Amino acid sequence: MIHRITRTLFSPERPDAFATFRCLSYFSEDRVRIARLLSLMGLSMLAGILQAWPLAVLVDSVVAPAAPHGWIQRIFTAWLPQSGAAQTFGLGAAALFLGLTQQLLFMRQKILQARINYAAVLRMREELFRWLQAMHLDFHCSRPLGDTVFRLTTDTFGCQAVLGVLIAVAFATVRLIVLVALLLPRSLVLSAIALLVVPPLVWANFRFGRTLQRRTADAKQADSAFLSFAHRALTAIGLTQAYGREDEEYGRFGSAAKTCVGSWLGIHKEEAGYGLAVGIILAGGGALILGYGGYLVQQQRLTPGDLMIFMTYLGMMYDPLCQLTGAQFHLQSGLSSAKRVFEVLDQSPRVCDVARAKHLPVGPRRLTLEQVSFQYPAGTTVLKEISVDIPHGTVIGFVGASGVGKSTLLNLLPRFYDPSAGRILLDGQDIRSIRLKDLRKHIALALQDSAILPADVSENIAYGRPLANEKEIRSAAALAGAAEFIERLPDGYRTKLSEGGVNLSGGQRQRIAIARALLTQAPILVLDEPTSAQDAHHEAELRRTLGGLRGKYTVILVSHRINTIKDCDVICVLAEGRIQETGTHQELLRTKGIYAALADASQAGVSNAA
Ligand SMILES: Nc1ncnc2c1ncn2[C@@H]1O[C@H](COP(=O)(O)OP(=O)(O)OP(=O)(O)O)[C@@H](O)[C@H]1O
Ligand SMILES: [Mg+2]
Structure with missing residues (x-):
């Protein structure tokens, strides 16, 4: 059954799913490391979520002790003596512990993730290089060398983006669910207001994601063309000098380089616009929560600590939301690179060993x-x-x-x-x-x-x-x-x-x-x-x-x-x-x-x- 589903999902008739599956296959040797990475990420996420609490608990337990205590507050205060000073000190220590733990976990996670990623890139590069070695001369003669080098050096990074996106999506989903589950019991209305940012965020990600995807594909093409041009021009430098064609070549170089710079500038502009749109949406959401949350606190229908939790979690929701809504874009960007590698790997070397090719020891032969x-x-x-x-x-x-x-x-x-x-x-x-x-x-x-x-x-x-x-x-x-x-x-x-x-x-x-x-x-x-x-x-x-x-x-x-x-x-x-x-x-x-x-x-x- 599972086999059938996998075959349907990842069949060559579904090129994106198939390419995703192929990218993941480069990580299969690192299953144990990936499991370790996922546990580290889980723990780091937990520590991050809990970090918002010491301050909120401090406000509710020490500054406004009349506020009702939930189970999370009790976790933080139950083990502390009742005195205000001890609780303040204890909560400070808890904040420090959580902060340090998260940083340490994050550091381990980064190193492990880099190891896993580079190991996969290396595997893909080795496979591609072997394939290029086996490819018939006509293949190499008929394409610009710069393009092949670009595929070997830059496009091979595509597979790591694919795994990164899939892990990010899984964690973003879990994180969002946990955040919403923690917010809902505190105030239904305020939770709904916090979630009001979701539709405009989704819109911003789709609006900018689509353009970014297109522009990134163009920029990669321009990079590859630039590399090919530079390689060709430098190889023929003697010819250029001999025939005094430096100015024309310089002109062509300038135009290829400008196309590259223009493409990347366009991407940066788009990213800046995206950052601005997200900033405005989050600021709007923050203002709404602050306004309505402040009113609820005044009415004593919400504790000040809970309001702080809302404000902090609103900020925390931004990352997973962007990861979810931008997943398609990042996945496509990684896949477009990986597909350029697969395009070469899928060409069969015209000259290769037949099945059961015969061994022939070196010797004098007719x-x-x-x-x-x-x-x-x-x-x-x-x-x-x-x-x-x-x-x-x-x-x-x-x-x-x-x-x-x-x-x-x-x-x-x-x-x-x-x-x-x-x-x-x-x-x-x-x-x-x-x-x-x-x-x-x-x-x-x-x-x-x-x-x-x-x-x-x-x-x-x-x-x-x-x-x-x-x-x-x-x-x-x-x-x-x-x-x-x-x-x-x-x-x-x-x-x-x-x-x-x-x-x-x-x-x-x-x-x-x-x-x-x-x-x-x-x-x-x-x-x-x-x-x-x-x-x-x-x-x-x-x-x-x-x-x-x-x-x-x-x-x-x-x-x-x-x-x-x-x-x-x-x-x-x-x-x-x-x-x-x-x-x-x-x-x-x-x-x-x-x-x-x-x-x-x-x-x-x-x-x-x-
Ligand atoms: N990779 C290639 N793709 C297509 N045609 C080619 C290729 N290499 C050579 N040719 C063509 O094949 C023909 C024979 O080329 P080849 O290099 O074998 O000639 P040659 O007899 O060695 O010449 P020379 O004495 O000048 O070295 C030429 O017409 C050439 O244009
Ligand atoms: Mg010849």
């Missing part, structure tokens, strides 16, 4: 492409029916015009994307049936735009094999032709590289990326344009290194430079998405086809350059 075609999502077909068989130890090269699909083909090997048709096989097994982790351990990549991390040179080279020792790192660097320049850096292998490797030349970055790939000792080495930024000396060095790997590693090489590729055992020439020619350098030259034309053009380029 790589086969069988009728592989590929089309980017929302794009034209880039590769068409590519078939090639690469026995272990082969050095194979792919050449072709820019944009023909060479890098795309390499991206299919570690499954950054899956082919739209056809299969890629490792030792006869479709790579989609192999555990992704195992497949990727077989392949070492030095891509066209390999990342350089903001860490030292050694860490950068050892990224694919963090446990490699210094000797291995140095020998990989030497093989990649990087040792010489690294040793000339101020701190050698300990030199810190900046984000994106901007303190290195293009060729040096390439050599670090090649060293990184070589160090992994993966059986298949994939190099995309490894010599595009190298001089003739480094190109020759790399060719020697690759020659030395022949027979021990499979090397897949993509290059525009015929010089880099000419030693390959097999060369495939790509044109119009297909392999148009296959053979060795000499064989291809003899066929006088595309390759020969490329070689001529390349030779002419070299001669002209000379």
Whole structure:
């Protein structure tokens, strides 16, 4: 039965309830802590409510002793000696005790609540980060990085708002019931007057809540857009400076920043208006109670202490009333953030392990492409029916015009994307049936735009094999032709590289990326344009290194430079998405086809350059 109700309430057809339930699931590990938090909050609420009494009892028992005593007065005075001084002192001590107790409970409650909240935010962030790591490249390439960062850092706070609102609503309800239950027996009419503030308070919360909700959603959108813009602008700072576009970018920055500031100013204005409206309503309520309550005291139909209780409790009703009437707004604000996180979590990574994916220990393997075609999502077909068989130890090269699909083909090997048709096989097994982790351990990549991390040179080279020792790192660097320049850096292998490797030349970055790939000792080495930024000396060095790997590693090489590729055992020439020619350098030259034309053009380029 309970299960059915839960399923109905929290089904995906009820998006808000479903998102609320999902947010709460991040707290499920903290059930015991939440129970402790609720008891602390309960005790703190009780201490807060009781705090109004010592003064009221003092007025009724000591200042106007003729007043009738209720059970609460008796609780406070029964244990005290009858003398006025002792009662005054005792009530003072009770007030101090209640005040301190409430503060202590409140402090514990705050710390515990923060712990619970941050633990849930952390869980949500970890889950989102894992998901982002697993998401296919197209997902990351097709959206602004700033927006993803905003979801990861700011939107993940949404779940804590949801739990906060639910707890606040529960306590506000209990607190209101207790307050009203304490007021009603003292004076029905005065209680009714105290409750007169409820309708205008509800109105104020709805009136301002709706606008605040809308404005907060706009402000978050503006924040996210601002972050995306700032990220993009700072990433392209070199381009901006080179083309003298600082003023335009500054203008765009100003407009994005102003939109953000404008959104938040609007929210603050709305909040100030809300505070004013609530203040006016409460002041009106207070004046009514004071007027009519004073009259009742004069008529001796109410004790002065009770009037004080009314005044104090009217103030105390404000918080729970606002929490109840504003719950929808706060819940929506938290949910709108959480939903942005769920939106990402609900996208399935296109490339992932199939059920019962096979374990494949790292070892020399035959790589086969069988009728592989590929089309980017929302794009034209880039590769068409590519078939090639690469026995272990082969050095194979792919050449072709820019944009023909060479890098795309390499991206299919570690499954950054899956082919739209056809299969890629490792030792006869479709790579989609192999555990992704195992497949990727077989392949070492030095891509066209390999990342350089903001860490030292050694860490950068050892990224694919963090446990490699210094000797291995140095020998990989030497093989990649990087040792010489690294040793000339101020701190050698300990030199810190900046984000994106901007303190290195293009060729040096390439050599670090090649060293990184070589160090992994993966059986298949994939190099995309490894010599595009190298001089003739480094190109020759790399060719020697690759020659030395022949027979021990499979090397897949993509290059525009015929010089880099000419030693390959097999060369495939790509044109119009297909392999148009296959053979060795000499064989291809003899066929006088595309390759020969490329070689001529390349030779002419070299001669002209000379
Ligand atoms: N993420 C992507 N989404 C959509 N289309 C893409 C994507 N990446 C590349 N393309 C398109 O696919 C085609 C092949 O690109 P690819 O990068 O594989 O070419 P390439 O042969 O490596 O070129 P180059 O020699 O210039 O590096 C190009 O037309 C390119 O516009
Ligand atoms: Mg490319």
